[in-house]
Amino acid sequence: MTVMIVDDEELARQYLREMLADHPDVEIIAECANGFEAVKAAAQRMPDLVFLDVQMPKLDGFEVLEVLGGNVAVVFVTAYDTYAMRAFDVHAVDYLLKPFSKERFEAALDVAKSRLGERPPPAVELAVAARGAAHLDRVVVKDGVRVHIIPVAKLDYAEAQDDYVLLASEGKTYLKQQTIASLESSLDPRRFVRIHRSYLLNLERLTKLEPYTKDSRIAVLTDGRQLPVSRSGYQRLTALLEGRAAE
Amino acid sequence: MPGTLARVLLAHLVSAITASGIWILAALLVSALLSVPGTVRSALPAVYALGIVVYLLAVSVNYVLLAVEASQQAEARAAQARLLAGQAELRALKAQINPHFLFNSLHSISALTSIDAAKARDMCVLLSGFLRSTLGLGDKALIPFSEELNMARNYLAIERVRFGDRLQVEEAIGEGCDGCPVPPLILQPLIENAVVHGIANLIEPGFIHISADVAAEGQLSIVIENSFDADAPPSKRSGGFGLTAAKKRLAAHYDGAASLLTSAHDGAYRVEIRIPETGELP
Numbered sequence: 167m168t169v170m171i172v173d174d175e176e177l178a179r180q181y182l183r184e185m186l187a188d189h190p191d192v193e194i195i196a197e198c199a200n201g202f203e204a205v206k207a208a209a210q211r212m213p214d215l216v217f218l219d220v221q222m223p224k225l226d227g228f229e230v231l232e233v234l235g236g237n238v239a240v241v242f243v244t245a246y247d248t249y250a251m252r253a254f255d256v257h258a259v260d261y262l263l264k265p266f267s268k269e270r271f272e273a274a275l276d277v278a279k280s281r282l283g284e285r286p287p288p289a290v291e292l293a294v295a296a297r298g299a300a301h302l303d304r305v306v307v308k309d310g311v312r313v314h315i316i317p318v319a320k321l322d323y324a325e326a327q328d329d330y331v332l333l334a335s336e337g338k339t340y341l342k343q344q345t346i347a348s349l350e351s352s353l354d355p356r357r358f359v360r361i362h363r364s365y366l367l368n369l370e371r372l373t374k375l376e377p378y379t380k381d382s383r384i385a386v387l388t389d390g391r392q393l394p395v396s397r398s399g400y401q402r403l404t405a406l407l408e409g410r411a412a413e
Numbered sequence: 414m415p416g417t418l419a420r421v422l423l424a425h426l427v428s429a430i431t432a433s434g435i436w437i438l439a440a441l442l443v444s445a446l447l448s449v450p451g452t453v454r455s456a457l458p459a460v461y462a463l464g465i466v467v468y469l470l471a472v473s474v475n476y477v478l479l480a481v482e483a484s485q486q487a488e489a490r491a492a493q494a495r496l497l498a499g500q501a502e503l504r505a506l507k508a509q510i511n512p513h514f515l516f517n518s519l520h521s522i523s524a525l526t527s528i529d530a531a532k533a534r535d536m537c538v539l540l541s542g543f544l545r546s547t548l549g550l551g552d553k554a555l556i557p558f559s560e561e562l563n564m565a566r567n568y569l570a571i572e573r574v575r576f577g578d579r580l581q582v583e584e585a586i587g588e589g590c591d592g593c594p595v596p597p598l599i600l601q602p603l604i605e606n607a608v609v610h611g612i613a614n615l616i617e618p619g620f621i622h623i624s625a626d627v628a629a630e631g632q633l634s635i636v637i638e639n640s641f642d643a644d645a646p647p648s649k650r651s652g653g654f655g656l657t658a659a660k661k662r663l664a665a666h667y668d669g670a671a672s673l674l675t676s677a678h679d680g681a682y683r684v685e686i687r688i689p690e691t692g693e694l695p
Contacts, residue, residue, distance in 0.1 A: 174613075175517075176577050181524035200616050223614045223642065245516035264520035303646045315644065 167282060168211070170196040172204045172230060173219040173243065178264070182217050182243070185271045192275075201225025201233070202313055208234050209311040215259070215278045220244040225306065225313060231256060233308040235343065239281055241274050301354040305333060307340040314340055318357070322371050323393060324349055326364040337389070359406050361385055361399035369406065425472060433464030495665070511605065514571075515540075521575050536574050543567040550597040554666070558625065558633065559591035565604045569621065572608050579618050580608070587626035593633045595688060596666045600635065602655030603684050607639035611682060614642040631690030638683045656684070663688070 169192055173179050179197050186192050196207035200222055218240050220227035228249075231240055242253045245264040253261045259281055260274035305321060307314045316335045325332040326346035333340045342349075350358065350366050361367045371387045375395065378384045383395040385403075395403065440460055518540050525533035546564045550556070573580050604621070612619045619640035626634050656675065663671040663686070670689045677683065 174616075175521070175575055177521045177524040177528070177575065180528055181520070184524075184527055202616070221613065223616045224645075245513045245520065264516055265523045266520075317644075317646070 167191060167215060167279060168193050168195045168213040170194070170198065170204065170207060170213040170216045172198045172201070172216060172222070172227070174199050174222045175219070178219065178243070185268065186275075189275065201230040204230050205233055205308060205313050206311045208238070212238060214282055215239045215241065217241050217243050217262075220246060220249050224315070228252065228256065229306045233306050233313055235308070239278050239284075241278060302352045305342070305349075307333060307342045309340060316340065318353060318368075319370075321358075322368055322387060322389070322391075324366040334391075356406070356410070359399075359403050361393060361395045361403055363396065363399075365393050365399075367393060375400075375403075425469075429465045429468045432468045433461050436464035436467075437461055511609070514605070517575055518571055525574075532574070536571065539567060539571050539574075543571060547598070547601075553597055555594035556597045557591060558593040558595050558635075561595050561597065561600045562586065562591075562623070562625075564598075565600045565623065568601065568604060569608075572612075576608075576612060579615065580612050581618055581620040583620060583622045585622070585624040587624075589627045590625040590633065593627065593688070595633070595635075596662050599659055599662060599686065600637070602658055603637050603686075606655045606684075607637055607682070611639035611641040614645045615640060633688045633690075635686045635688075636683065637685075638681050640680055641677070641682045643677075643680055659686070 169186065171179050171182050171194060173182070176199075179199075183194065183197070186194060195211055195213055196204070198204040198207055201224055204216070204218075212234075216231075216234070216238055218227045218230060220242055221244065222230075225233070227242060227244070231238075239259045240256070241260045241262060242249065242258050243262045243264065243266075247263055250261050259278045262270060262274055301318075303318055305316045305318065307316065316333060320335045322334040322336075324334070324346060327341070329343060329345070330341050331344050331346050331349050333342060346360075346364065346366055350360055353366070357369055358366055359369055367385060367387075371389075372385055373388050374386045376384045376386060378394070381397045383400055385393045385395050387393065437457065437460060518536070522533050522536050522540070525536060543564065546560075546567065569580070569582050573582070600623075604623075607621045612621065620638075622636075622638040624636045624638075628634060656673070660673050663673055667689060672685075672687045674685045674687075675683065
């Protein structure tokens with residue numbers, strides 16, 4: 167079994183390495199001090215199992231899991247018990263609370279070994295489910311071995327492209343493997359509105375609406391870009407704007 | 414309220430007339446019983462006026478007594494409130510010494526036992542020292558700045574074991590600061606913020622700079638500066654709770670004469686506390 171250790175504390179990584187030393191069948195293929203390193207390492211070789219800290223700089227453990235995606239089992243390692251429910255929602259193998267004993271560690275490793283080869287559900291959808299009712303304040307996108315962090319305030323609009331969604335922010339675009347419906351559900355519905363089957367718009371970017379055909383309109387954004395607005399999209403948009411005006 | 418005042422005055426006037434009437438009736442009754450005709454009847458207006466004066470005197474004495482009692486009660490209440498607030502605040506602050514700080518420190522010790530046993534022992538000593546210094550603060554309203562600073566140094570030494578080179582600490586403590594009285598645990602939550610919301614969110618090494626100086630007017634100025642990640646979401650970045658607690662403590666102690674100001678520029682977060690001269694420690 168191949169293992170990756172992701173923790174921003176050197177001593178915590180050493181402790182895991184020591185615990186794993188008793189298992190000749192386990193190979194540590196990467197040790198990472200932050201999420202960016204983890205994504206880079208996983209691009210070279212995806213491990214079977216990740217020991218993942220939650221509170222880390224830049225990308226937290228859940229975001230790392232989301233961008234890793236794919237076939238990886240995870241054991242969260244943290245001093246905080248507050249993330250246990252979320253960990254359960256993303257189908258984590260186990261949740262180790264620092265400090266933990268050798269026995270507790272062995273139990274977690276046993277479960278991970280027994281689950282080896284099972285195909286976990288797609289990480290992005292799970293991450294959305296795990297977030298529950300809370301809205302995202304940023305979107306993470308993997309781009310090869312790099313990770314972009316887009317604050318939602320800087321997200322102009324999103325466009326559906328088959329299994330992907332194209333995110334437009336500050337003149338650049340990013341592709342993320344996620345459905346537009348799933349992205350929509352994780353964003354604040356008072357700030358983002360589905361103006362079209364394929365378009366999700368940041369309301370702050372809208373400058374005007376122009377008629378196009380009998381049933382559709384064109385939304386003009388602050389940067390001059392034009393997006394189609396469907397009939398039902400227009401209804402959602404006006405309902406939202408009226409709701410805002412009433413506040 | 415003029416309406417109420419008029420009503421009270423009217424009521425007293427009516428009472429005065431009534432009371433004086435009763436006074437006259439009693440006088441007449443007594444004089445009739447003792448059969449001294451003429452003398453009382455001739456002095457009736459004077460006796461009546463005397464009755465009103467006696468009534469008004471009694472009323473004013475009563476009012477003065479009431480006012481004195483009310484002011485004493487209000488003062489006692491205020492003192493009690495101050496005391497309770499102070500105690501609650503300190504209890505909250507002690508609980509606020511983050512349990513996760515303890516868990517992480519214990520995990521570091523656990524890791525060190527096999528890597529570097531001597532360092533594990535040092536860490537135990539540091540941790541005990543820190544915890545001990547926070548105990549027994551409840552009875553003290555003020556402690557010397559040097560004591561508060563040592564507590565912060567101890568805390569940072571523990572966090573340095575965890576964060577290694579990621580945490581750089583610098584100090585610039587001016588002369589005459591050591592003995593300045595400060596409320597206990599005023600620095601601690603701010604230093605913790607600097608670590609948790611500053612250093613912990615950085616991949617590259619970051620700094621915490623502590624400086625203190627006594628101004629010419631005897632005012633103590635303490636500045637804590639730390640690097641932070643300006644891109645981190647506000648939820649991860651702000652140390653609202655610790656800041657509010659520190660502000661409240663200053664307000665409770667110095668009644669507006671102390672200040673706490675925060676600012677952020679060029680990736681550095683800055684908190685400045687100014688404490689007025691409060692003389693020697695008791």
